[in-house]
Amino acid sequence: MASQFVAEQGRQKPAPTQKSVAKPAIKTGNERPVPRRLPLLALLRYYSPPHIHRPVIKAVRIVSRLWGINGAEWHWMADKPMPLKILNRSLWRGAEPSFNYYMMLFLSGVISALGLLAGSTAAIIGAMIVAPMMGPITAMAFAITMGNRRLLKRSGLAVVTGALLTVGTAYFICTLIGLSTLNAEILERTRPTLIDLAIGLAAGAAGSFAKTRRDIADALPGVAIAVALVPPLSVIGIGLAVKSPSVITGSTLLFLTNLAGIILTGGLVFIWQDYGSITRAKQGLLASTVILALLGIPLGLSMRDLIIEERSRSLVGDLIRRQTETFKDTNIRKLKVDTDGQTLRVNLEVAAPMGSISQNQIGLVHQFLEQELERPINLSVDIFPLETFWVDPTVDALEPRQ
Known part of the structure; x- marks a missing residue:
């Protein structure tokens, strides 16, 4: 019996051992951040010669090591971007050419057209906020980066059809109202310069960065x-509507500049932000760069003309006000200077007594002016009669003072 009991004890299964559960590591704040690749450095290394990218990469590595010494003080640098699946889903929804998209874009076009015709800056700003076009354009940039052709077609369709809808809305409103005067708000958007290109580039970077962060999504309206x-x-x-080729050309150039820059x-x-790769995005980024280079030619010429006009306006204004006796004591209401080739057109509006x-x-x-500026000048002066009324307590009637 004793031997049988011992045998049965030997055949018993051993007690299951408790699996060791790994305890989560407690962060003390002294850990060094995990190094991650920097795509911008890879882009710099790919497109620049060694004597340029090597010192830059070395400096970045030195600075990264210095930042890693006190990880707790630089915790804000570890803010991670949105996961790829969530960002892809968000941009896919934002690029959908749906009824809501076209309705909001139509209302934005109505506000914008009426604000431009009325010269209302507040209405134009309101139209910018309402417009949902920034979403599809950002999705186009993301699609080029990821090599996502479906998203590129979807967002491209939304941008093209939305642009045609906005143009048609403004054409219909302007034709219906019958206004043919081009005010300052309209003319300001017909002469884009390199400054507008810089704004488009900065806005594109800000919009894309805001899309990758949940905490700063409120910056998109700005x-x-x-x-x-x-x-x-x-x-x-x-x-x-007014059949002005210069207005059509200038505003089209401004829109294409903003689009390519974004x-x-x-x-x-x-x-x-580690989305996509340089290999996938190379063709799209190269095409955008070529387009911007081509657009930069007329933008640069317009910038040059603007600088010449501003300098000429300042110089002409100083000469007229300080070095001429004719307009020294008059009220110059308006001074407009523009160039027509080699000829400088100067238009003055002056309030002065008659005669x-x-x-x-x-x-x-x-x-x-021609002697001082050493160039042909077309001078036009509009004089508005100035008449002042005064009241004498001893006289009942008003008498004009010439």
Whole structure:
């Protein structure tokens, strides 16, 4: 019996051992951050020669090691971007050419067109906030970065059809109202310069970065105001209604500049945030760069003309106010200077008493300006009669003072 009991004890299964459960590590704040690759450095290394990218990469590594010494003080640098699946789903929904998208874009086009025709800056800003076009354009930049053709087609369709809807809305409103006067708000969007290109590049980077962070998504309306996508499209429609080729060309150039700038810098920001790769985005980014280079030619020429006009306006204003006796004591209401090739057009609006300025005096001012500026000048002076009324307590009637 004893031997049988011992045998049965030997056949018994051993007690299951308790599996060791790994305890979560307690963060003390002294751990060094895990190094991760920097796509921008890879982009720099790919496109720049060694004597340029090697010192930059070395400096970045030194700074990264210095930052890693006190990890607790730099915890805000470890803010991670949104996961790829969530960002892809968000941009896919934002690029959908749905009824809501077209309705909001139509209402934005109505506000923008009426604000431009009325010269209301507040209405134009409201149209920028309402417009949902920033979403599909950002999705285009993301699609180029990821090589996602479906998203690129979807967002491209939304951008093209939305642009046509906005242009058609402005054309219909301008034709219906019948206004043909181009005010300052309209003309400001017909002469884009390199400054507008810089704004588009910065806005594209800001919009893409805000899309990758949940905490700063509220910055997107400000980005929409900065880049101003809908007003140039409305100006195109107004230009078609009034049949002005210069207005159509200038506003189209402004819209294309903003569009290409957003796509280029938006794609670079997405690569920087570890979305996609340089290999996939190379063709799209190269195409955006070529387009911006081509657009930069007329933008640079417009920038040069703007600088010349500003310098000429300052110089002409100083000469007229300080070095001519004709307009020294007059009220110059408006001074407009623009260039027409080699000729400088100067238009003055002056408030002066009747008979105080003669044609001979204008001719002397014209000769003086041509001698000082050493270029042909087309001078036009509009004089508004100035009449002041005064009241004498001893006299009942009002008497004009010339």
